[in-house]
Amino acid sequence: MIEKVDNMTNFKSNCHTHTVYCDGKNTAREMIDCAVKKGFSAIGFSGHAPMNFSNTWAMTQENLDKYFFEINSLKKEYADKIDVFCGIELDADYEINKEYSFDYILSSVHQIHGKKRIYSIDYTAEELTECVNAEYDGDWYKMAEEYFKNLAAFVVDNKTDVVGHFDLITKFNRSGCLFDENNPEYQKSALRWVDYIIDNKPYIIFEVNTGAMFRCGNETPYPASFILKRICERGARVTVTSDAHCTEALDYMFDEAKLYCKNCGFKSIWHLTKSGFIEEKI
Ligand SMILES: [Zn+2]
Numbered sequence: 001m002i003e004k005v006d007n008m009t010n011f012k013s014n015c016h017t018h019t020v021y022c023d024g025k026n027t028a029r030e031m032i033d034c035a036v037k038k039g040f041s042a043i044g045f046s047g048h049a050p051m052n053f054s055n056t057w058a059m060t061q062e063n064l065d066k067y068f069f070e071i072n073s074l075k076k077e078y079a080d081k082i083d084v085f086c087g088i089e090l091d092a093d094y095e096i097n098k099e100y101s102f103d104y105i106l107s108s109v110h111q112i113h114g115k116k117r118i119y120s121i122d123y124t125a126e127e128l129t130e131c132v133n134a135e136y137d138g139d140w141y142k143m144a145e146e147y148f149k150n151l152a153a154f155v156v157d158n159k160t161d162v163v164g165h166f167d168l169i170t171k172f173n174r175s176g177c178l179f180d181e182n183n184p185e186y187q188k189s190a191l192r193w194v195d196y197i198i199d200n201k202p203y204i205i206f207e208v209n210t211g212a213m214f215r216c217g218n219e220t221p222y223p224a225s226f227i228l229k230r231i232c233e234r235g236a237r238v239t240v241t242s243d244a245h246c247t248e249a250l251d252y253m254f255d256e257a258k259l260y261c262k263n264c265g266f267k268s269i270w271h272l273t274k275s276g277f278i279e280e281k282i
C-alpha cells in the first residue's frame with residue numbers, strides 16, 4: 001500500500017495520455033482543458049501507435065495522421081496556457097507507414113506472441129492465464145522472463161525516451177493471486193532486464209504509472225518497489241504518469257506516486273518541458 005498525502009505537488013505534468021483517436025474516452029481538447037484547470041504546466045499525448053495486426057485499441061494509420069495534425073495545432077492554440085507535446089506510445093508490434101516527428105517516444109509491450117496466436121497481457125486475467133498455460137506449461141516465471149526480455153530488447157534497440165509500465169504483467173496480480181512477485185526467480189528476471197536497459201541506456205526514464213490504480217484499484221503504481229529501488233540505485237530516472245484514458249485519471253494519485261518514488265530512494269522526478277525532461281526535487 002502506498003501512503004496517502006494531502007498535497008506535495010508543486011509541478012504537474014503527464015506524458016502518458018490517450019484520446020479518442022485510440023482507446024481513450026476524451027478528445028485531446030478535453031484532456032488539455034482539464035489539465036489547464038488542474039494547473040498542469042505540460043501535457044504529453046502518447047496515442048497507441050498503429051499495430052501490425054488487427055485490434056480495437058490502437059490508432060489506425062488514418063487516425064494517426066489526424067492525431068498528429070490536431071495535437072500539433074492544439075500545441076499552438078494553447079501555447080500561452082500549457083505546453084502540449086505530441087508523443088507516441090510505441091509497442092514492439094507497431095507499424096507506421098509514414099514519417100512523423102514525435103516530441104518523444106514511450107516504449108511498451110502489450111502482447112505475447114504464442115505459437116498459434118497473439119495474447120494480450122493487459123486485457124483480462126483469463127487471457128493472460130490462458131497464455132501462460134498454453135505457451136509456458138503454466139510457468140508464470142518463464143512468461144515473465146520472456147516478457148521482460150522482449151521489452152528490454154525493444155527499449156534498447158529502438159529510440160526510447162520513456163519506458164512504459166515496466167511490469168505490466170502484474171496488472172491482474174492483486175495480492176499475488178496469479179503468481180508470487182517475491183519469488184526469487186521472478187525478481188531475478190525483472191532486475192536482470194532492468195539492468196540490461198540501464199547498462200545500455202544509463203539515464204533513461206522509467207515511468208511510475210498509476211494507470212492500474214485508477215482502472216483496477218491496484219494498490220501501487222507500476223513498477224513494483226523492488227524494481228523501482230534498483231532503477232534508483234543504478235542512477236536512472238523516473239517520471240510520474242497516469243496512463244490517462246479519460247480526464248478523471250489525469251493526475252490520479254500523483255502525490256502518492258511521488259512519495260512512493262521518494263520512499264524507494266529517489267531525490268527527484270522528471271517532467272517533460274520544452275527544454276526536454278527537467279528535474280523536480282522531491
Ligand atoms: Zn501501455
Ligand SMILES: [Zn+2]
Nearest residue numbers: 016018089243
Ligand atoms: Zn498507454
